[in-house]
Structures are given as structure tokens and as C-alpha cells.
Amino acid sequence: xxxxxxxxxxxxxxxxxxxxxxxxxxxxxxxxxxxxxxxxxxxxxxxxxxxxxxxxxxxxxxxxxxxxxxxxxxxxxxxxxxxxxxxxxxxxxxxxxxxxxxxxxxxxxxxxxxxxxxxxxxxxxxxxxxxxxxxxxxxxxxxxxxxxxxxxxxxxxxxxxxxxxxxxxxxxxxxxxxxxxxxxxxxxxxxxxxxxxxxxxxxxxx
Numbered sequence: 001x002x003x004x005x006x007x008x009x010x011x012x013x014x015x016x017x018x019x020x021x022x023x024x025x026x027x028x029x030x031x032x033x034x035x036x037x038x039x040x041x042x043x044x045x046x047x048x049x050x051x052x053x054x055x056x057x058x059x060x061x062x063x064x065x066x067x068x069x070x071x072x073x074x075x076x077x078x079x080x081x082x083x084x085x086x087x088x089x090x091x092x093x094x095x096x097x098x099x100x101x102x103x104x105x106x107x108x109x110x111x112x113x114x115x116x117x118x119x120x121x122x123x124x125x126x127x128x129x130x131x132x133x134x135x136x137x138x139x140x141x142x143x144x145x146x147x148x149x150x151x152x153x154x155x156x157x158x159x160x161x162x163x164x165x166x167x168x169x170x171x172x173x174x175x176x177x178x179x180x181x182x183x184x185x186x187x188x189x190x191x192x193x194x195x196x197x198x199x200x201x202x203x204x205x206x
Contacts, residue, residue, distance in 0.1 A: 027119040030088075032177065034127040036170050038080055040189070042131025043166045044196050045072050046138040050163070051200040054156045062145040062155060069142070073135045081128030088120040134170075138163040160197070167193045 049069050053059040096116055141159045144150065168186035175185025 027122055031123050031126040034080075034084065034123060035130045036174055038076070038127050038130040039134040040167070040170055042073065042076055042134035043138065043163055043170070044193065045076065045131070046135040047160070047163050047193055047196055048200050050138065050142075050156060050159055051197045052203060054152070055201050056203050060152050062142040062152065066139055066142045066146060069135060069139045073132045073139075076131040076135070077128045080131060081124045084127035085120055085124035088123050089117070092116040092120055134166055137166050164190050164193055 046069050049072060050065060053065050053068065059065060093116070096113060138159050141150075141155045141162065145152070145155045167189040171186035171189030172182045174180075174189075175182040178185070
């Protein structure tokens with residue numbers, strides 16, 4: 001029991017040290033930016049798929065919208081994770097080497113290096129998952145419609161409402177972070193979504 005308690009204390013201490021190094025890497029601030037930016041991308045991408053498929057092309061099969069939407073989700077997720085990981089890893093390795101040159105010390109296989117790698121993975125996961133989750137929210141009515149006989153028009157409008165709610169939530173979150181008017185910040189995001197939807201509808205006239 002004593003050895004187990006000692007091992008647990010060491011583990012907790014190491015985790016606290018890693019967390020301290022990750023704070024130094026500013027992962028929370030960076031992850032927050034990626035979360036909003038890429039969730040916004042995911043929501044707008046699916047909004048364009050839904051509006052273009054239903055209003056511009058008059059697609060009535062929910063499976064088509066789900067297939068195209070999931071393909072977009074997957075592409076955004078893979079692109080977000082790999083691109084962000086490679087970029088963040090390169091930037092953090094550069095910073096680590098600069099610190100090594102200043103301290104004249106090899107920081108390989110240290111908590112600082114492990115925290116740098118962990119920070120890159122953490123931020124990349126946020127970047128990859130954010131657009132997929134945001135897109136999945138708007139796709140959920142169509143997924144349900146694949147298994148239950150629902151009116152397509154109703155499904156589309158429910159999906160659009162959920163999409164706008166997602167955009168408003170993202171905007172409100174930004175408003176809270178920047179200490180601005182939360183409702184106004186959310187409405188700005190909704191207006192961007194409405195503008196995007198309008199442009200997609202206008203494609204029908206081309």
C-alpha cells in the first residue's frame with residue numbers, strides 16, 4: 001500500500017509538472033483559438049452542403065447529404081489534425097532548440113520536451129475534432145431521417161436551426177472571452193451564416 005501510494009504521488013507530481021510546462025506553452029489559449037476557428041469552419045461547410053443540396057439542387061435523399069457531409073467532416077478532421085500537429089510540432093521544436101542554445105543544455109527526454117510534444121498533440125486534436133463535432137451537430141437530423149420516415153423539409157429546417165444555434169454559441173463564446181456583448185457577438189456569427197446560406201441559394205440562378 002505504501003509503495004502504491006508513493007507511486008501515485010510521483011505520478012501526480014509528474015502530471016503537475018507536465019501541466020506547468022504546458023501552461024508555459026500557452027496551449028489553452030492556442031487550443032481555444034483553434035476550437036472556435038475550426039468549429040466555425042465546420043459549421044459553415046455543412047451549412048453550405050445542406051443549403052446547396054436542398055435549395056439549389058433539390059436533393060430529397062438524406063443519405064446524400066449525410067455522405068457528402070461526413071466526407072467533408074473527415075477531410076476537415078484529417079487536415080486539421082495533421083496540419084496543426086506538423087505546424088505546432090515544428091514551431092515548438094524550434095523554440096525548444098532556442099532554449100537549448102541559451103541554456104547550453106540538451107533538453108531531450110525531459111519534461112519540457114514531453115510537454116512540447118503533448119501540447120502539439122492536444123492542440124492538433126482540438127483542431128481536428130472541432131470541425132467534425134460542429135458539422136455532426138447539423139448532420140444529426142439527416143442521420144435520424146435515414147432510419148425514420150421524416151419530412152425532408154422539416155429535417156432541413158431543423159438542421160439549419162441547429163447550425164445557427166451552433167454559430168450563435170461560438171459567437172457568444174468569443175464574446176465572453178473578449179468581454180464584449182455576448183448576444184451581439186453571437187448574432188454576428190449568425191449573420192455570417194445567413195450570408196453564406198444566401199450565397200449558396202444564389203448559385204441556383206447561375
